[in-house]
Amino acid sequence: DQQVKQNSPSLSVQEGRISILNCDYTNSMFDYFLWYKKYPAEGPTFLISISSIKDKNEDGRFTVFLNKSAKHLSLHIVPSQPGDSAVYFCAVWGQGGKLIFGQGTELSVKP
Amino acid sequence: DVKVTQSSRYLVKRTGEKVFLECVQDMDHENMFWYRQDPGLGLRLIYFSYDVKMKEKGDIPEGYSVSREKKERFSLILESASTNQTSMYLCASSPDSYTGELFFGEGSRLTVL
Numbered sequence: 001d002q003q004v005k006q007n008s009p010s011l012s013v014q015e016g017r018i019s020i021l022n023c024d025y026t027n028s029m030f031d032y033f034l035w036y037k038k039y040p041a042e043g044p045t046f047l048i049s050i051s052s053i054k055d056k057n058e059d060g061r062f063t064v065f066l067n068k069s070a071k072h073l074s075l076h077i078v079p080s081q082p083g084d085s086a087v088y089f090c091a092v093w094g095q096g097g098k099l100i101f102g103q104g105t106e107l108s109v110k111p
Numbered sequence: 112d113v114k115v116t117q118s119s120r121y122l123v124k125r126t127g128e129k130v131f132l133e134c135v136q137d138m139d140h141e142n143m144f145w146y147r148q149d150p151g152l153g154l155r156l157i158y159f160s161y162d163v164k165m166k167e168k169g170d171i172p173e174g175y176s177v178s179r180e181k182k183e184r185f186s187l188i189l190e191s192a193s194t195n196q197t198s199m200y201l202c203a204s205s206p207d208s209y210t211g212e213l214f215f216g217e218g219s220r221l222t223v224l
Binding site: 004006009034041042043044045046049089091096097098099100101102103104 | 115120142144146151152153154155156159161167169170201203212213214215216217218220
């Protein structure tokens with residue numbers, strides 16, 4: 001069973017517009033969430049995180065929103081740039097000290 | 112800067128061969144992890160370790176083993192490689208559990224023929 005789901009395998013956005021990446025999770029006990037970005041042939045790099053005591057965290061062009069009642073997480077990128085084209089993974093710290101990842105969403109930002 | 116180094120970027124092995132993937136981190140992190148990445152499946156945890164000589168199974172440990180003899184080094188072993196183990200393998204380390212970020216190496220692309 002997939003505890004963390006990213007239902008959109010890909011997303012295409014025009015440069016300068018907003019990119020919204022979504023993530024759903026199953027366990028209401030999860031309390032710390034992260035987003036990672038991955039370029040081809042490189043390891044994932046940490047982007048932004050949020051604790052369950054907050055509903056929003058912002059870092060420059062990146063904002064993560066947490067809706068605990070819906071068990072839903074989203075990442076907003078405004079404005080989107082071609083260099084943002086990558087695969088984005090959401091992740092959550094689960095039981096037993098495991099960081100559980102979603103399937104990833106491939107973002108393509110077109111000039 | 113945290114550096115996680117994986118010994119081989121690309122490997123090609125034959126079915127049945129024993130394969131060693133080495134990972135070294137230079138930040139004195141307690142925790143180390145091995146994931147594999149496959150299209151449509153995301154990153155799946157194979158094994159992790161919170162201390163020297165300690166190991167815990169992740170979600171897909173079958174066909175793999177690990178070794179952590181020193182704090183900075185975490186090795187993934189495929190005892191008898193099979194074609195379904197063709198994948199991108201990612202090592203990571205972290206100083207903390209439950210709230211910290213993981214720092215990843217660049218990955219090792221393994222092809223088993």
